[in-house]
């Protein structure tokens with residue numbers, strides 16, 4: 001080993017560039033140069049924390065190495081050795097010293113985290129001599145040989161290019177021969193034999209011996225880590241994450257510490273606060289005389305961190321103090337890994353810890369109270385998804401803990417759709433659908449789901465699958481329908497045989513019909529029921545505080561879509577500042593009203609024709625010249641008689657009058673619940689056939705009656721007549737047919753009735769001394785003339801009501817922007833609208849040319865699953881297409897009418913990403929379902945804060 005010895009003794013040249021930083025020479029700001037991990041380790045070291053000593057070779061050195069034909073830049077190796085010697089001096093151990101060997105890890109660490117993409121080597125420094133030192137120091141031969149065989153395996157694969165399978169097959173063979181399953185079952189002797197076999201494999205496959213010289217090991221390992229920056233998987237990862245390819249990785253060389261050096265050693269993981277409840281207490285686990293891996297392999301049962309207080313009181317208090325310091329330093333709850341080696345505590349890592357929704361909210365609010373973070377930071381600490389989760393039923397944390405202690409935790413899969421679902425495990429969609437319809441709580445368990453399972457998924461409380469990821473069919477559909485989902489649980493040891501009707505997990509077999517509980521927020525699967533918490537918004541005090549701060553920060557208003565007084569009241573309780581969409585058709589669908597609505601629709605065409613003829617005759621008479629007066633009078637009389645004698649006109653008028661009264665009551669209730677807040681009421685929108693009996697059913701019924709010879713019966717006549725009208729109203733594409741303002745133009749009396757009812761309800765409230773601010777919305781406008789015609793008619797009605805009342809009755813007229821043409825001609829449309837509301841459900845349908853009902857059932861979910869579309873555009877607003885139209889509409893509309901009020905009332909109004917877009921596009925408010933109002937308040941605040949950040 002002449003070359004390395006020579007390198008070892010080379011003097012450090014004094015005037016070279018600095019390539020290597022000891023941990024006490026760096027800090028958190030040096031991520032570019034030291035990478036994320038190196039900067040973090042430096043920061044901890046400088047904060048005075050006990051970090052294992054080590055150093056970082058810079059990203060700059062990596063770049064120079066790669067640019068330099070894979071040669072270390074001048075001075076780098078010497079500086080590496082110099083740093084190493086300083087580490088040796090600090091630890092009293094030496095690389096390659098058989099008595100007291102220093103072992104190191106060599107880890108990659110780029111500026112941006114690239115988990116698992118580059119290489120790490122552990123236990124470097126081992127050879128047959130230092131191994132003996134390790135045996136002596138640990139008193140554990142098995143551990144030492146295991147460390148050595150792992151080192152050869154890792155180094156052989158990563159540095160020397162030996163394929164993993166060669167090592168794996170030897171390891172499997174060793175276990176097989178002894179009839180064992182786990183690596184940990186192998187004895188020191190077995191491992192010693194493996195070490196020899198592994199070395200032979202390296203010689204055979206790499207054509208050179210496994211290096212014994214620790215300095216050569218180190219040099220080769222550094223080269224390998226540098227080289228791994230350009231490995232195909234790292235390259236692909238950077239492409240996917242938009243990370244530049246020219247950054248390079250730093251290399252961290254860190255002293256290895258071992259937790260299995262006796263009863264005064266151990267290893268653990270702890271959080272500075274309880275990550276489940278958010279409580280301010282040290283929370284975690286510790287294992288005496290063990291390595292982290294032993295805990296993962298489940299061969300050692302960890303104890304609670306608090307027990308450390310008795311077994312290692314000094315370590316415990318030091319650790320508590322460090323935790324507090326780290327939390328203060330990073331100003332967030334920390335998730336820390338640590339090892340105790342012979343009574344000495346080492347911090348291996350610290351990072352902001354993952355947390356449940358409840359904990360996120362509690363911690364954010366409490367940390368603000370403690371002066372640790374500002375209100376703005378508190379708002380950014382909570383994800384909108386946390387708010388959703390907090391308002392969903394969830395499992396009681398204590399009950400879950402107990403279930404875990406009872407061994408009822410079966411598996412852990414992917415947390416694909418949040419919430420808690422307890423029910424009988426059912427293995428086929430048909431059976432789940434049948435039981436679900438009968439009110440039974442079921443969880444559909446499948447190997448994976450496909451479109452044929454959707455009816456079962458809808459009927460189930462939740463879905464559990466063995467295979468599939470976050471965008472698998474099960475996950476996408478579950479989120480779509482608000483079902484709980486744990487997906488891909490086979491990685492957590494769950495195997496489903498859905499044909500045989502059972503699954504196995506956690507050493508148990510669960511048969512069809514047994515009760516299971518799945519937690520879609522954590523991915524856990526439990527046997528048996530677990531106590532649920534049904535959240536009450538008014539009791540979520542921390543959330544209420546946080547949302548109060550959100551209201552101070554956000555610019556966007558948050559309104560709600562609500563059709564009934566009870567929904568309106570709920571929305572106000574959740575913090576809604578108005579109603580952005582009251583869909584009046586929902587009132588029509590109520591069972592006792594339907595006959596009246598049908599009467600109105602069935603008589604609408606004929607009734608309108610005769611009534612329009614009557615008013616045309618009146619107009620004619622008004623402007624007629626004297627000579628033709630008698631003729632005009634006669635025509636009017638005829639028109640009057642035709643109308644008076646028409647059953648259709650009578651039905652139409654009666655139905656409208658009765659519905660008008662009912663609607664006045666409806667609007668009174670909603671407006672009263674809104675306590676004077678702006679309330680956008682949309683005039684009738686859907687195609688009328690939705691209120692009528694089905695054409696196909698009527699056809700079957702009349703055909704059957706004819707076959708039975710019942711054509712003379714009264715019922716047959718009635719049905720045949722109905723069929724004729726329904727046939728006449730049939731459309732090929734009703735969603736693009738006679739609906740929205742088109743109805744208002746053809747059958748104006750319906751809109752007139754609604755506007756009268758709205759204003760009279762409002763008047764009633766004003767007369768009671770209450771406030772009322774209705775805003776009347778005309779749907780589906782595509783051409784300015786549509787709006788003009790409808791508005792002119794309705795303004796007359798409004799004026800009439802105001803005149804009759806003899807007092808001010810405030811109201812506004814506005815329109816929905818929900819077809820592309822409306823967005824593109826928004827400048828013209830704004831002349832006749834005091835407000836716009838983007839109906840992004842229809843705008844998405846018409847922009848993409850997808851019929852939502854068909855698309856979601858037939859192909860859209862597959863599109864998302866296969867990555868054809870990044871998301872379902874009916875859930876997350878498509879910024880490039882639909883969003884572009886929204887922006888055009890905002891710009892054009894405000895050019896015409898600078899004070900134009902603009903909102904959104906499609907379902908996107910409750911989606912955080914879409915809300916951010918609405919903020920950026922300059923909308924005034926978002927409107928969403930009452931339950932999404934709290935989420936929208938937070939998301940709107942975060943959008944405002946993100947903008948401030950950007951402008952900094």
Ligand code: PEP
Nearest residue numbers: 818839840841842905906
């Ligand atoms: C819309 O199109 O976005 C909208 C709110 O109207 P609807 O969903 O009732 O068609």
Ligand code: MG
Nearest residue numbers: 818839841842
């Ligand atoms: Mg619409």
